[in-house]
Amino acid sequence: MIRRFGETPQAGRKYTRRVGVYGILPRGRHLLLTCQTEPGPDLQLPGGGIDPGESPITALHREVYEETGWLVAAPRRIGAFRRFTYMPEYDLWAEKICLIYRARPVRHIGPPTEPFHDALWMDTADAAQMLGNGGDRHFATLHLQRL
Template sequence: MIRRFGETPRANVRYTRRPGVYAILPRDGRLLLTHQSEPIPELQLPGGGIDPGEGPIQALHREVFEETGWKIGSARRLGAFRRFTYMPDYDLWAEKLCMIYMAWPVRPLGPPSEAGHTPVWAKPARAAQELGNAGDRHFVSQLWGLA
């Protein structure tokens, strides 16, 4: 059973399962995060949905690059969680299956290619408090013994 964070699923809503990959990216005592400005400004672990025909690791590399401009290496899966949410940018009620990976930021390749995203470096304690969803906060807190 995969742990659920956030809202309890609504009985009158049909959810679409949406698998995604998200990265915890430590370097020099800080984490590389992304700040998404729309639809609601929030700090996030870089990542997102896995496209059809794409594997999780391939999606992780693509999403981190799109949202931060960084190349990553040595990705390994830490775990997963589910959350039920409305995604206004897709007009979709989703059951998000969030797979969390640890990877290493290797080097910046340029600015983020996804509009509305800005790379942010933050101490793990700040990330554990300010990330936009409880599942992301949980994984960061567990890794750094902040729980």
């Protein structure tokens, strides 16, 4: 059973399952995050959907690079959660299965390549309160407890 965060699914509404990977990306007391400005703003753990035929690790590397411009190393899965939400960019009601990995940001290549995303470093304690969904906040809080 995967813990659910956020809204209870609405009776009678069809949700499409979308599996994605997201990163806790620490450096010292800070986390590398992304702010999606459209349709947002929404502060998020970097990550996103796994493409057909793609492994979760490959998707994590791709999504982190697209949303932050950083390369990461040593990814390790630390948990998962699910949430039911509307995704306006896809006009889709989704059951998001979010696989959470901790990885080490190792090299900044350039700006994010994903439109409407800005990378930023934030103190972990602030991130644990400001991330845009309960699941992201939960995993940031768990990381904060390790510091």
